[in-house]
Amino acid sequence: MGLLAGYRIIDMTTVLAGPLGVYQLALMGADVVKVEVPGTGDVARDFGADADLRARRMGPSFLASNSDKSSVTVNLKSPGGREAFTRLVRASDALVENMRPGVLARLGFSAEDLLGINPDLVYCSLTGFGSSGPLAQYPAYDQIIQGLAGMASVTGFPDGDGVRVGFPVCDALGGYVAALAVAAGLANTASPRGVYLDVSMLDAALSAMSWVSSEALFGRHPHRIGNDNAASSPSGTFHAADGPLNIATNTQEQYSALCRALGREELISDPRFLTREDRKSHRAELSALINDALSSRTVDEWVRDLAALGVPSGPLLDVPDALRQPQTESRELVHRVTLPGADAREISVLGSPVHVNGEALSPTRPPAELGADTERILLEVGCSADEIARWREEGAI
Numbered sequence: 001m002g003l004l005a006g007y008r009i010i011d012m013t014t015v016l017a018g019p020l021g022v023y024q025l026a027l028m029g030a031d032v033v034k035v036e037v038p039g040t041g042d043v044a045r046d047f048g049a050d051a052d053l054r055a056r057r058m059g060p061s062f063l064a065s066n067s068d069k070s071s072v073t074v075n076l077k078s079p080g081g082r083e084a085f086t087r088l089v090r091a092s093d094a095l096v097e098n099m100r101p102g103v104l105a106r107l108g109f110s111a112e113d114l115l116g117i118n119p120d121l122v123y124c125s126l127t128g129f130g131s132s133g134p135l136a137q138y139p140a141y142d143q144i145i146q147g148l149a150g151m152a153s154v155t156g157f158p159d160g161d162g163v164r165v166g167f168p169v170c171d172a173l174g175g176y177v178a179a180l181a182v183a184a185g186l187a188n189t190a191s192p193r194g195v196y197l198d199v200s201m202l203d204a205a206l207s208a209m210s211w212v213s214s215e216a217l218f219g220r221h222p223h224r225i226g227n228d229n230a231a232s233s234p235s236g237t238f239h240a241a242d243g244p245l246n247i248a249t250n251t252q253e254q255y256s257a258l259c260r261a262l263g264r265e266e267l268i269s270d271p272r273f274l275t276r277e278d279r280k281s282h283r284a285e286l287s288a289l290i291n292d293a294l295s296s297r298t299v300d301e302w303v304r305d306l307a308a309l310g311v312p313s314g315p316l317l318d319v320p321d322a323l324r325q326p327q328t329e330s331r332e333l334v335h336r337v338t339l340p341g342a343d344a345r346e347i348s349v350l351g352s353p354v355h356v357n358g359e360a361l362s363p364t365r366p367p368a369e370l371g372a373d374t375e376r377i378l379l380e381v382g383c384s385a386d387e388i389a390r391w392r393e394e395g396a397i
Contacts (some may be wrong), residue, residue, distance in 0.1 A: 002029025003356065007186055010035055010088060012097035012104075013071060014042045016142075016168055017201060018126050019065035025182060026155040027352040027361045033088065033377055034368070038073040038397065041370040042066070053347075057370055058339060066339055067349055070373035073249035073397055076107045080396030084378055084387075085109070086117055089307035091381035094122035094182050100139070103133040111196040117191035122185030126178040130200030140201065142168035149205035150222070154212055174201035174210050207338030231388050233279040234258065237316065239291050240299045241326065247290075248312045253280070257309040261302075262293035295335075332360035339366050371397075 004025055005215070011022040011034045019034075026032040030126075036042055041057065048060030051397045072088070075081035095114065097104055104110070104125075114123050124152065124354075125131060146152045146164045151303020156163035157268065179196045206213055211231070212222045222230070229235035232257070235248045249255040252275075259267045267273055267289065271313055272282040279286055294302060306313040317325065323334060333353070339345045352361035378388050391397045 004028040004030035004183070004186070006029065006094040007094065009182070010092050010095040012099070013126065014098065015044050015047075015171075016061070016065065017171040017174040018096055018098040018178065019062075019123075019175070020042065020172060021126070021177075021182075023065040023067065023069070023178040024176065024352060027265065027363065028183075028354075029092075032069040033092070033297055033373070034069040034071050035085070036071055036073050036074050036089070036370060038371065038395065041071070041073070041347050045370065055066045056341065057337070058367060063134060063347060063349060063367055066367040068158060068171045068365050069368060070377055071368035071371055072374045073371035074374075075396050076109070078391075078394060078396040080391035080394045081120040082108055084391055084397055087378070089114060089117045089121065092118070092121065094124065095184060095188060096126060098123045098126045101125070101127055101136050103287060115194040115196070119194045119195050122182055122188075122197065123195070123201060124178050124182050124185070124197040126174055126199045126201070126259045128201050130203060131198045134201075142171045142201075145170035145174075145201045145205055148202055149209065150204060150212075150216075151209060154209075154222045156224045160224075161222065170201050170205045173204040174199060177207075195245055207235065208318040228283065232276060233283045234286055234290050236287070238287065238294055240294045240297060240302050242298045244296065245299045245302055246314050246316060247306070252276070254311050258290075258306065258311050261305055261309055262290065262310065264293050285297045328376075332362065335362045337363055340369050341374070 008031045009022060009025055011019065011032050013019050034042070034304070040095060042062060044059060044062040044065075045057040046059050047062065048061050053059050053063070072087075074085050075091055076085055078262055080279055089109075089195055105113070111123055113126075127136075128145060129135040129138060143164050146169070147162075149170065151170070152162035152164050154162075155165055156379060176203050178199045180196075181199055184202050185195050185241060196318075215222055227237035229248060232248070233248045235250065236246070238245050247258065249258050255273075256268050259265055264273055267286070271278075273279045273286055303313050303315065322328065328334065333351055334348050339347060349363060351363060354361055375388055378397070379385070388397065
């Protein structure tokens with residue numbers, strides 16, 4: 001499934017956004033070389049609830065996005081480290097980093113420097129705010145981006161404060177946008193191919209909020225409406241006999257089918273609910289009637305019967321159940337890899353959400369121990385054994 005086979009990508013990212021994006025490229029077949037600081041590496045190696053894995057510098061947070069990558073340690077503050085890195089850049093097709101703007105340039109590797117070393121290099125910088133604008137030099141984490149994107153302002157219930165989405169969604173969005181940008185850069189047929197890609201997590205978040213952002217651009221002030229869908233009614237979270245149930249009716253046909261399934265056909269012609277806008281105006285009344293009808297049966301029974309009628313619905317699962325549900329298992333999204341070490345510990349990681357020709361894309365190698373591939377990779381890019389030995393002695397690698 002090596003759609004990106006033959007491309008070498010340098011991954012200088014840490015924590016989540018960058019590692020997740022580059023991981024998607026690795027699953028597509030790219031040869032990813034993760035460049036880390038000697039002795040410390042990606043700080044995510046020390047994150048996560050499993051103390052044993054943290055002690056091995058393989059914290060669960062690191063394991064989530066770093067399979068199928070080699071690990072090379074380079075000290076860019078040393079002359080030997082800069083020379084080793086230069087050789088690696090010269091022999092690679094793309095480089096992704098998520099340092100604050102200007103940091104890599106101060107180490108001697110600005111965009112101009114990198115493209116001078118390798119005119120065909122696809123160089124992607126992924127930061128909180130991009131390389132320009134008044135916030136460019138500000139530090140950023142996912143929660144900060146959620147707040148600045150207005151994402152938190154439209155999440156939660158009307159009578160409370162805005163609520164952050166319950167996972168680092170802006171990190172994920174930034175990573176996927178960076179992966180898309182790099183793939184586009186690699187597909188470029190210009191000669192030389194070299195390009196500088198400037199990706200902002202804030203821009204990615206606002207772009208992903210396209211419908212909400214569009215409403216705001218047309219003068220509507222989006223607000224929090226809890227589990228309801230602002231675009232339609234009935235569309236949101238309802239309650240069956242044994243628990244909550246999501247139902248979404250975005251067309252008149254779906255609404256009519258729902259009413260018939262509930263045994264409440266009179267609601268189809270009720271003047272309060274004739275059109276989408278009518279139903280939105282009388283949302284509370286309609287939801288109460290639907291909840292009353294749903295209370296006679298279980299979530300599973302309603303989901304089965306509504307699906308047969310073309311009405312989208314589903315239960316509200318917790319994360320463990322979501323990962324174990326038959327649909328997820330049938331798509332082969334979760335994979336087992338064996339960590340390096342004497343105990344051969346197996347762990348579960350997520351693969352790619354993309355299937356190629358009907359096949360799931362899965363990792364073939366576990367995340368690498370810090371610096372495990374330094375000598376092999378440097379030899380591959382033309383460094384000599386004597387140079388590598390000298391750089392090790394100097395603490396450059």
